Every structure is written in C-alpha cells, then in structure tokens.
Amino acid sequence: MSCYKLALLQMKMSDDREENFAKAESMAREAAAAGAKVICLPELFLSPYFCKIEDPDRFDLAEEIPGEGSERVSRLAKELNVVIISSLFEKRARGLYHNTCLTFDSDGAMPGVYRKMHIPDDPGYYEKFYFTPGDTGYKAVDTSAGKIGTLVCWDQWYPEAARLTALEGADIICYPTAIGWLPSDAEGLGKDQHQAWQAVQRGHAVANGVYIAACNRVGFEAEPSLKGGEGIYFWGQSFVIDPFGRVVAVASKDAEEILYAEIDSEIIEQTRRWWPFLRDRRIDSYSGIVNRHNLGCF
Amino acid sequence: MSCYKLALLQMKMSDDREENFAKAESMAREAAAAGAKVICLPELFLSPYFCKIEDPDRFDLAEEIPGEGSERVSRLAKELNVVIISSLFEKRARGLYHNTCLTFDSDGAMPGVYRKMHIPDDPGYYEKFYFTPGDTGYKAVDTSAGKIGTLVCWDQWYPEAARLTALEGADIICYPTAIGWLPSDAEGLGKDQHQAWQAVQRGHAVANGVYIAACNRVGFEAEPSLKGGEGIYFWGQSFVIDPFGRVVAVASKDAEEILYAEIDSEIIEQTRRWWPFLRDRRIDSYSGIVNRHNLGCF
Numbered sequence: 155m156s157c158y159k160l161a162l163l164q165m166k167m168s169d170d171r172e173e174n175f176a177k178a179e180s181m182a183r184e185a186a187a188a189g190a191k192v193i194c195l196p197e198l199f200l201s202p203y204f205c206k207i208e209d210p211d212r213f214d215l216a217e218e219i220p221g222e223g224s225e226r227v228s229r230l231a232k233e234l235n236v237v238i239i240s241s242l243f244e245k246r247a248r249g250l251y252h253n254t255c256l257t258f259d260s261d262g263a264m265p266g267v268y269r270k271m272h273i274p275d276d277p278g279y280y281e282k283f284y285f286t287p288g289d290t291g292y293k294a295v296d297t298s299a300g301k302i303g304t305l306v307c308w309d310q311w312y313p314e315a316a317r318l319t320a321l322e323g324a325d326i327i328c329y330p331t332a333i334g335w336l337p338s339d340a341e342g343l344g345k346d347q348h349q350a351w352q353a354v355q356r357g358h359a360v361a362n363g364v365y366i367a368a369c370n371r372v373g374f375e376a377e378p379s380l381k382g383g384e385g386i387y388f389w390g391q392s393f394v395i396d397p398f399g400r401v402v403a404v405a406s407k408d409a410e411e412i413l414y415a416e417i418d419s420e421i422i423e424q425t426r427r428w429w430p431f432l433r434d435r436r437i438d439s440y441s442g443i444v445n446r447h448n449l450g451c452f
Numbered sequence: 453m454s455c456y457k458l459a460l461l462q463m464k465m466s467d468d469r470e471e472n473f474a475k476a477e478s479m480a481r482e483a484a485a486a487g488a489k490v491i492c493l494p495e496l497f498l499s500p501y502f503c504k505i506e507d508p509d510r511f512d513l514a515e516e517i518p519g520e521g522s523e524r525v526s527r528l529a530k531e532l533n534v535v536i537i538s539s540l541f542e543k544r545a546r547g548l549y550h551n552t553c554l555t556f557d558s559d560g561a562m563p564g565v566y567r568k569m570h571i572p573d574d575p576g577y578y579e580k581f582y583f584t585p586g587d588t589g590y591k592a593v594d595t596s597a598g599k600i601g602t603l604v605c606w607d608q609w610y611p612e613a614a615r616l617t618a619l620e621g622a623d624i625i626c627y628p629t630a631i632g633w634l635p636s637d638a639e640g641l642g643k644d645q646h647q648a649w650q651a652v653q654r655g656h657a658v659a660n661g662v663y664i665a666a667c668n669r670v671g672f673e674a675e676p677s678l679k680g681g682e683g684i685y686f687w688g689q690s691f692v693i694d695p696f697g698r699v700v701a702v703a704s705k706d707a708e709e710i711l712y713a714e715i716d717s718e719i720i721e722q723t724r725r726w727w728p729f730l731r732d733r734r735i736d737s738y739s740g741i742v743n744r745h746n747l748g749c750f
Contacts, residue, residue, distance in 0.1 A: 323745075434606065439589055443742075
C-alpha cells in the first residue's frame with residue numbers, strides 16, 4: 155500500500171520560455187517542500203498554447219527528446235526527489251512532431267514516454283496541423299510512488315484510453331491539459347462545457363476504480379487572428395477525483411495555484427472490493443470496439 | 453430528425469404479479485395520454501427484486517419469451533401506439549435463465565431482444581445465481597421513434613457496453629434498473645454511491661453523444677433473511693441525461709412517478725458536430741480492450 159501527496163501546478167504561460175521554465179521549477183520546489191511526491195505540469199507548459207492558429211513557424215517551439223528541456227526536468231526531479239510528469243512539444247524528425255508526456259522518476263530517470271494518441275482539431279485548437287497521432291499506446295509506468303498512467307487533454311474524452319491505461323495497472327491517470335473557452339462560448343455554453351469535461355472524467359474514475367487528475371493551464375491568451383474571438387480563456391479548475399468518483403480537490407478558474415491531494419492505494423483496494431467492475435467485464439463481447447461504426451453499407 | 457417525449461415509469465413492486473402488471477399498464481396509459489412515444493419500465497417489473505437471496509424456488513418467477521408476459525406487453529404497445537421497453541425474467545430452457553430486455557414497437561412487433569451481458573454478484577444482489585450472462589451482444593433497434601439501445605442495470609458501469617451500443621447507431625440508451633441501498637449503506641456511503649451511479653452514466657452520454665435514461669424501481673423491499681439488513685431501499689431517482697451530459701430530468705428518491713423528457717435528435721447532431729469524439733477514435737490502438745488485465749506473468 156502506498157500513500158502520497160500529489161501536486162498539480164496550474165500555471166499561466168508567457169511567450170518567454172525561460173520565464174515559464176523558471177516558474178515551473180519554482181512551483182515544483184514549493185510543492186516538494188510541502189511534501190508532494192508526484193508533481194504534474196500542464197500541457198505544453200513552456201509556451202502559450204500555440205495551436206490557436208496554424209503557423210509553420212511555430213514548429214520552432216519543438217525540441218528533441220532527450221534534449222535540453224527533458225534533461226532540465228530530469229535534473230529537477232532528482233534534485234527534489236520527486237516524480238515529475240512533464241508535457242513537451244517533441245520534434246522526432248523533420249516534419250514529424252508529437253505532443254509528448256514524459257514521466258521522470260525521483261532519481262531523474264525517465265521510465266515513461268507517452269505520445270498523445272487522440273488529436274483534436276476544432277476552431278482554436280488546430281492540433282492536427284502540429285501533432286502526429288501518438289504511436290506509444292497506453293502505459294502505466296512504475297515509479298517510486300507506484301504505477302502512474304499518463305494521458306493528454308483530448309484523450310480525456312475517450313473511455314478506451316482510460317480503460318487501457320487502467321488495465322496496465324495504473325493507480326492514477328494524470329492528464330496534462332489545455333482547455334478553455336472561446337470568448338463566444340464563455341457566456342453561453344461555457345458552464346455546460348466545463349461540466350461535461352469534469353463529468354466524463356468522473357466516469358473514468360468510477361468505471362476503472364482509479365484516481366484521475368487533470369492539470370490545466372489558466373488565464374487568457376491573446377491570439378488576435380483567431381476566428382470567433384481574440385484568444386482563449388483557459389479555464390483552470392484543475393482537479394483530482396478519487397476511485398469512487400468523488401471530486402476531492404479543485405483549483406480556481408482564474409488563478410495560478412498548486413493543487414494538492416492525497417493519493418491512497420488503500421482507497422483503490424477497498425473501492426474495487428465493493429464495486430468489482432473489473433471482475434465482470436465481458437471481454438468475449440468487446441471486439442467491436444475496434445470498429446469505426448456499425449452503420450452504413452460497408 | 454425526430455423529436456419525441458420519453459416516459460420512465462418509476463414503480464414500486466408487490467408480491468402480486470397481476471397487481472404489478474396492472475400498475476404498469478395504468479402508468480403506461482397515463483404516459484401515452486400525456487403524449488409519450490417511448491415508455492420504459494424498471495428492471496424485472498413483475499415482482500419484487502428476487503435476487504436479494506439465493507432461493508431455487510424463485511426460478512418459478514421466470515417465463516418463456518414469447519409467452520404470456522411478452523404478449524401482454526406487445527398488445528399494450530399496439531393499443532397505445534407507443535414503443536415499450538420491458539424487462540422480464542426469461543426462462544430459456546430448464547436451468548438456463550436470463551435477465552432480458554424486450555423492445556416492442558408501436559405496432560406490437562418485437563424488434564429488440566437484449567439479454568443482460570454484465571451480471572453482478574454482491575451482498576443483496578446475487579444475480580450470478582439466477583442469470584446466465586447474455587449472448588445477444590449490444591444492439592440498437594429501429595423503432596417508429598428512431599434507433600433505441602437497451603442495456604440493463606449493472607451494464608451501467610461499463611463504458612464498453614455504452615460505446616458498442618452507440619456504435620450500433622443508438623440515439624438513446626435506456627437502462628431498466630434495480631439499484632438501492634442496504635440499510636447499512638444508506639447513512640454513510642449512500643450519497644456517494646448514488647452520485648457515482650449517476651456520474652458514470654453522464655460519462656457515457658458525453659463520450660458517445662447520446663441520450664442516457666435509467667428507469668429505477670423505488671421503495672423498501674423487505675427480505676428478512678438478507679445479511680447486513682432486512683431488505684433493500686431502492687433509491688428511485690430515475691433520470692435522463694442529454695448528449696452534452698446535462699441531467700435534464702430526475703425523479704424523486706421515494707415515490708412512484710412518471711418521469712418525462714424530450715428526446716431530440718437535433719441535439720445529438722449539434723453536440724457531435726461541435727464535439728466530434730467519434731471522429732478521432734484511435735481504433736488501431738484499442739484491441740487490448742479484450743484483455744482481462746495486463747499485469748501478471750501470464
């Protein structure tokens with residue numbers, strides 16, 4: 155059985171990579187001093203969310219892995235003796251980029267590399283232009299704090315991704331995230347959008363008996379040429395949900411913040427004893443999950 | 453595009469089969485008179501929830517399909533010109549019983565037979581004694597009110613079941629249900645249990661862009677020999693959730709009631725245009741869903 159303090163670093167980002175990196179390091183140091191053993195950063199924490207428009211110059215933001223960015227996070231994990239979940243824009247080859255999540259263990263080793271599998275493409279979130287869909291599959295990696303699964307943002311909407319990560323043995327699934335409102339949404343559908351986002355992830359927690367953590371960025375990021383508005387309001391509200399579906403911690407919607415929660419594997423054990431959903435899965439009947447759809451004539 | 457009124461008949465059941473049947477017919481007539489085009493009954497509506505203990509005499513409650521019970525529901529559907537979703541205890545052969553959900557179209561035809569795929573077995577819910585796991589797979593049937601999927605109670609906890617039913621083209625997934633609190637739960641974990649039950653189904657609605665409806669029984673059913681208490685409080689609170697994850701209707705927790713909701717396929721269309729989760733499914737990466745688990749040495 156293990157029990158530890160998780161910290162989500164809900165951040166605002168500027169155009170200055172060094173400023174973002176230094177802020178992440180400073181918040182991580184504060185979290186570690188407060189006793190956190192696992193620290194999760196928001197999606198693509200080294201820059202503003204650059205996918206708001208399609209601009210080939212923005213591939214300059216990408217970096218190789220291993221490289222200067224990943225090595226700097228590795229040193230931080232080792233220095234603080236904590237697990238760090240870090241999201242980077244990976245340049246794998248010329249013309250081949252990924253949205254990649256790295257898990258560093260508390261000795262600085264990098265046992266986990268996950269490349270975002272589900273790539274969105276919506277007004278203001280033109281990720282299909284930048285990111286090749288991941289080829290890592292779904293993973294839970296052994297760390298000094300137990301088995302940790304990582305998925306990224308749009309993966310949040312896919313029960314298959316959560317299930318497959320849980321079947322790898324994850325105690326917790328952490329989602330570095332960048333989600334917000336277009337100015338045109340914030341007044342109308344905005345509340346429903348936020349509620350749906352939390353609801354689908356509560357579903358993953360209950361269905362799988364795992365902790366779910368989403369670490370979002372926060373604040374307004376200007377993008378004057380974005381259609382439908384002049385930028386995105388990232389809605390913060392990073393959260394942690396326990397294996398019973400209870401929302402045990404939520405951050406504010408407009409401020410930078412370190413959000414803490416206790417992760418207790420005994421709660422996973424007890425929840426799954428009483429609600430043994432894994433026991434009754436009808437694995438003989440699920441093969442159709444790999445179909446695109448079952449309507450239509452071919 | 454179609455738009456219709458759905459009615460869920462949240463009922464209490466007695467030991468008198470005829471009384472239960474007559475009550476269901478009466479409530480269905482009221483719902484049809486109020487304009488309902490699809491009517492859903494609770495799980496096993498012709499008797500108390502008999503699985504509270506394991507008693508071989510209770511197989512006497514089962515019936516063949518087609519048979520007197522199914523034919524009586526068929527006549528009701530035709531008389532009222534409505535679709536009826538009906539849950540029966542099916543005797544398929546000596547020693548072979550199912551928890552079966554039948555969909556009757558408004559002409560009395562029976563286009564849908566679904567046998568509960570996921571069978572629970574928990575204190576007070578000894579279903580593995582009574583029900584052979586279903587062999588129908590997941591279905592959405594064409595009715596005069598559009599494509600309707602049916603699943604049953606414990607299936608509610610399985611994202612695979614909801615996904616596979618949605619991929620069959622369902623606009624709505626209806627769950628006849630029998631869920632409640634043991635007296636020992638009601639004071640402590642009861643609220644969390646209810647919340648988790650609703651949360652996992654909100655997740656199905658959001659992930660699949662479908663309506664979700666759960667029709668539960670309500671009220672206390674005595675079972676003096678049940679360990680841990682003297683019966684079950686069925687918690688009612690039947691609900692309808694729209695494709696955006698909004699809870700659009702909820703019944704009371706302690707009274708019989710007809711719960712109505714408008715089902716509008718245009719809302720499915722618009723939700724899926726803005727949140728096109730089906731577009732981005734990574735069907736090349738989901739084959740591991742048919743594994744039991746991925747830990748262990750074999």
